[in-house]
Amino acid sequence: MRPCAARFSRVPAAPNLPEQPLNRYVIVGGEPELALLLHLFPEGVEELDGAFAVYADQPPIGFDLIETDEVREGWEDAWREFHHGVEIGRLWVGPPWESPPVGPIPVVIDPGRAFGTGAHPTTRLCLELLQAVEPTSLLDVGSGSGVLSIAAAKLGFTPVTAVDLDDVAAETTRSNAAANGVEIDVTDELPRAGLAVMNIALEVVEGMLPKLPVVRAITSGYLDRDEPHVAGWQPVDRRVRDGWAADLLEFRP
Numbered sequence: 366m367r368p369c370a371a372r373f374s375r376v377p378a379a380p381n382l383p384e385q386p387l388n389r390y391v392i393v394g395g396e397p398e399l400a401l402l403l404h405l406f407p408e409g410v411e412e413l414d415g416a417f418a419v420y421a422d423q424p425p426i427g428f429d430l431i432e433t434d435e436v437r438e439g440w441e442d443a444w445r446e447f448h449h450g451v452e453i454g455r456l457w458v459g460p461p462w463e464s465p466p467v468g469p470i471p472v473v474i475d476p477g478r479a480f481g482t483g484a485h486p487t488t489r490l491c492l493e494l495l496q497a498v499e500p501t502s503l504l505d506v507g508s509g510s511g512v513l514s515i516a517a518a519k520l521g522f523t524p525v526t527a528v529d530l531d532d533v534a535a536e537t538t539r540s541n542a543a544a545n546g547v548e549i550d551v552t553d554e555l556p557r558a559g560l561a562v563m564n565i566a567l568e569v570v571e572g573m574l575p576k577l578p579v580v581r582a583i584t585s586g587y588l589d590r591d592e593p594h595v596a597g598w599q600p601v602d603r604r605v606r607d608g609w610a611a612d613l614l615e616f617r618p
């Protein structure tokens with residue numbers, strides 16, 4: 366088994382253990398399958414030699430499944446064992462039960478039920494691009510766990526505003542911000558900002574971009590073969606990883 370940053374598709378915190386037995390499904394595949402699995406299981410996919418494993422109640426449809434194991438005993442410990450922090454440029458993003466290494470700026474994310482442990486390629490790419498621009502005011506649309514907002518605040522972006530249509534995500538952003546000692550305004554408003562970051566799906570990015578009161582945006586949530594097409598918005602920088610892409614865009618009408 367090869368070590369990998371993102372592991373499990375679910376977060377089995379003790380009070381939230383699934384009622385149905387949880388299974389580990391082993392799937393044969395390469396990069397295209399991994400890209401699809403990460404899309405379906407954004408909290409993580411376990412990487413094996415020439416195969417992947419995901420944890421779910423039901424088998425993922427349309428994949429070449431070679432093994433199914435029921436997971437019961439020691440599920441929480443196993444999950445923690447596989448969920449490790451990752452270094453992304455000047456940042457370390459990891460769970461509270463792991464000690465941050467000396468040097469990088471720690472972004473401690475308790476992986477609750479909101480997306481965004483930091484390990485997904487799209488999150489990592491957004492974190493790379495946030496480090497490639499001058500800090501300014503930031504609007505994080507689709508904050509999930511709050512990982513991008515918290516990292517941005519620690520990198521000097523201020524003020525940082527986070528928006529998410531999912532109440533669980535908004536609450537998770539608030540609690541993770543408090544745990545990291547940073548100030549994030551979690552709201553339903555879309556205030557004017559120097560930069561927006563939006564790691565959602567391509568169609569949401571294209572639909573939201575014209576409505577945001579910003580002239581620069583980091584966008585992701587789509588594959589390398591895709592790119593946002595929105596009138597007036599031009600690509601300035603692009604990063605790719607594991608078949609996913611993120612763009613820095615500027616509004617130049």
Ligand SMILES: C[S@@+](CC[C@H](N)C(=O)[O-])C[C@H]1O[C@@H](n2cnc3c(N)ncnc32)[C@H](O)[C@@H]1O
Nearest residue numbers: 480481488506507508509529530531534564565
């Ligand atoms: C892929 S997660 C990204 C989480 C985190 N920003 C990251 O980069 O890891 C996308 C988040 O966007 C939220 N979302 C989806 N559509 C949205 C919309 N139209 N407005 C605001 N949030 C949205 C989802 O609830 C989810 O939390």
